Amino acid sequence: MCAKTVCVLDGRRDVGETADSLQALDEALSGRGWRTAGYRLAELDVAPCRGCFACWVRTPGVCIVDDVGREIAQSVIRSDVLVLLTPITFGGYSSALKGMVDRLIPLILPYFERIDGEVHHVKRYERYPSLLGIGLLPNPAPEQERTFRTVVERNGINLHAPTVRAQVVYDGADAGEAIVQALLRELR
Amino acid sequence: MSRRALVLIGSPKGLSGSNSARYAQAIGARLEEADWSLDWIHLHRAVSTEDGVGELLAKVSASELVLFVAPLYVDGLPAPAIRAFERIADARATASGTPKFAAVIHCGFVEPVQNATAIEMCRLFAAAAHLEWSGALAFGGGGIPSKRGALALQVAGEALAAGEPIPEEVRRRAERPVMPRWLYVLGGNQMWRSQAKKRFGVSRKGLLARPYEPSESR
Numbered sequence: 001m002c003a004k005t006v007c008v009l010d011g012r013r014d015v016g017e018t019a020d021s022l023q024a025l026d027e028a029l030s031g032r033g034w035r036t037a038g039y040r041l042a043e044l045d046v047a048p049c050r051g052c053f054a055c056w057v058r059t060p061g062v063c064i065v066d067d068v069g070r071e072i073a074q075s076v077i078r079s080d081v082l083v084l085l086t087p088i089t090f091g092g093y094s095s096a097l098k099g100m101v102d103r104l105i106p107l108i109l110p111y112f113e114r115i116d117g118e119v120h121h122v123k124r125y126e127r128y129p130s131l132l133g134i135g136l137l138p139n140p141a142p143e144q145e146r147t148f149r150t151v152v153e154r155n156g157i158n159l160h161a162p163t164v165r166a167q168v169v170y171d172g173a174d175a176g177e178a179i180v181q182a183l184l185r186e187l188r
Numbered sequence: 189m190s191r192r193a194l195v196l197i198g199s200p201k202g203l204s205g206s207n208s209a210r211y212a213q214a215i216g217a218r219l220e221e222a223d224w225s226l227d228w229i230h231l232h233r234a235v236s237t238e239d240g241v242g243e244l245l246a247k248v249s250a251s252e253l254v255l256f257v258a259p260l261y262v263d264g265l266p267a268p269a270i271r272a273f274e275r276i277a278d279a280r281a282t283a284s285g286t287p288k289f290a291a292v293i294h295c296g297f298v299e300p301v302q303n304a305t306a307i308e309m310c311r312l313f314a315a316a317a318h319l320e321w322s323g324a325l326a327f328g329g330g331g332i333p334s335k336r337g338a339l340a341l342q343v344a345g346e347a348l349a350a351g352e353p354i355p356e357e358v359r360r361r362a363e364r365p366v367m368p369r370w371l372y373v374l375g376g377n378q379m380w381r382s383q384a385k386k387r388f389g390v391s392r393k394g395l396l397a398r399p400y401e402p403s404e405s406r
Contacts (some may be wrong), residue, residue, distance in 0.1 A: 013350040029404055048232065048267050051200040057384035074400040075374065090313040092264045092305075095274055099267035109396065110380040112297075119297045119369055119376075125398055147308050154263040166331040 006183065007037040007129065007142045009072070011086040011097025012136070022026050028180045037075045041096040044068050046097050055106035061124060062106055069103040082161070083183060084152070088135040088168070092145025104159065115157060123160050131161035132186045137154035138171045193348075194251040194287075196244075198258025198269035201233050201376060207331035207363045211292045211341060212257040219253075227251070230259075232268040235275065244272060253288045253348060256321065260295035260303050265310070277317040288346075289319035290354055293326055298329035298372035300363040323347075323354030329366040330376075337362060354361025355356045 006029060026036045046069045063070055076082055084095040093101060111122040118158035133152030137144060149166040156164030166183040189377055195216060199208035214225050227247050234240035248254055258269050265273075291310040293303040303326035314321045325344055340362035343356040367371070384390035 007323060030308050048200065049261065051261075051266075057380060057390060057395070058388040060384075060390060060395050061399040073197070074306045078402050090273060090309045090316060092309045095267050095271035098261075098264060098270050101264075102261045102267050105262065107400075109404075112376045114369055114373065117301065117369075118299055119373060124396070125401065144312060147305060147312065149212075150308075151263050154302075158263060 002035055003035050003187070004080040005035045005037060005078065006081045006083060007072075008036060008083040008085060009077050009097055009100050010038060010040050011042070011094040011100075012040075013042050013087070013094065020065070024177070025180050025183065028184065031150060032184075037079065038101070039072055039075075041100055044072075046072070046099050046103060048177040049102035053110065056110035059107075062160065063158075065103075072100055073104055073106055073186055076104060077125055081183075082129040082131050084131070084133045084155075086133075086135055088137050088144050088148045089140070089146045092151050101155070107159070110113060118157075120158055122166075128160040128162065131156045131165070131187070132183060133161060133164075133166040134182055135166065135168045135174065136171055138169060140170065190223045191253070192251045193219050193226050193253040193255060194247050195226055195228045195331050196254060196255060196269075196272070197228065197230050197307065198232075198266050198272075200268070202233075203228050204256075207224075207258075207294050208257040208292075208329075210258060210331070211294060211325075212255060213303045214338070214341040215255060215257075215292070215345040215348065218342060219349045222349035224253070232266075235268050235271045237300050239274050241272075245276065248276055248280075248287060249283070251287050253290070253322070255292070255295065255348070257292040257388070258296075258306075260293055260297075260306050264306050265293075272327050273313045277313060280307060280317045280319075283318045284353075286318060286320040288322040288348075288351075288353075289314040290322040290348055291324040292344075293324065294331065295326075295328050296330040298328050298365045298367065300326040300371055302328065302367070321353070324358065324371045325354060325359055325362055327362065329372070332366050334366045336364065337366070356392070380404065 031034050047065045086093045109122040109124045112119050113122045135148045145168050152166035195212050197208050213225040234244045293306045295302050307324045311321050340358050343358045384395050
């Protein structure tokens with residue numbers, strides 16, 4: 001059986017906590033025969049999207065900006081599950097995570113199609129990873145949680161994810177473990 | 189003494205030549221007619237240096253109205269705009285005084301309603317930064333001009349100039365697609381093919397490239 005791959009885009013600012021939970025995740029998944037590609041975005045220098053559309057009309061499928069964002073985009077499309085891990089920020093993703101999510105548009109085509117009555121972009125690839133959004137909050141915040149779930153769901157449509165799930169985890173000593181459990185539920 | 193408004197442009201393309209700038213100028217013109225003075229900040233540039241962030245924070249605090257205009261990026265706001273919001277919200281965690289905050293979000297899909305989540309993020313940011321939410325407009329169609337859109341910008345500008353929020357009814361009216369979906373899909377697809385061929389010599393087949401296709405099946 002082919003090993004499955006999970007790509008984790010970690011948009012948290014706290015690098016120490018990030019390192020711990022990604023390691024725990026790696027250990028939990030490797031014991032089940034899964035591979036993890038984790039990116040601590042706060043430590044990486046991913047340039048923001050220029051909005052130039054070169055990745056659609058000039059260098060199709062590849063961002064014109066030659067930095068680690070290209071490697072991450074490749075890792076995303078070759079994974080089976082994409083995990084977006086973030087402190088919920090105004091109902092959405094942190095700037096660190098969103099900087100990379102913005103750089104994922106080379107993975108789709110510029111062409112339009114109708115999906116469930118709305119206009120969206122057409123697939124570039126045959127297969128896309130499932131999407132799991134994990135949002136961290138210090139305390140319950142219904143408006144932020146609702147918006148976060150909506151944006152993950154909308155990303156699932158635009159990134160052609162075969163399955164989409166959003167999970168909110170409240171910050172605390174067991175946040176790392178909660179993330180592992182959320183992912184394992186998704187992979188089950 | 190004139191009242192001060194700060195215009196935040198969230199497009200990477202800068203303070204001119206983008207749809208964000210065009211929408212902001214339309215509202216800004218109404219504000220200037222009502223004797224407001226305008227400051228403009230390009231957020232991508234501002235958040236790239238600490239001096240830029242310092243200027244941004246100072247101007248937010250010194251303004252009576254902050255107008256944010258940005259394109260929709262992957263169902264949300266462009267990352268540098270979120271970075272700016274993070275810095276403003278951090279700095280204003282215990283702020284007093286409530287500048288008003290209004291937003292205009294536009295997208296390349298034909299349905300303006302696809303901006304709804306990004307607008308909700310703007311509203312949540314305003315709450316976190318102790319800014320008074322003054323409504324929003326949403327545009328679709330990749331910047332295709334329309335009479336309905338121009339009217340919405342005019343009415344929104346007049347409302348903000350009078351210290352009022354953008355009327356919800358104006359937003360709802362502007363949220364109707366500018367053309368039928370089938371026509372937008374047809375025209376949009378032709379536009380992308382033509383742009384790739386004419387500007388960069390990329391063929392129809394080349395445009396479909398899959399450079400990251402795995403060499404082995406998963």
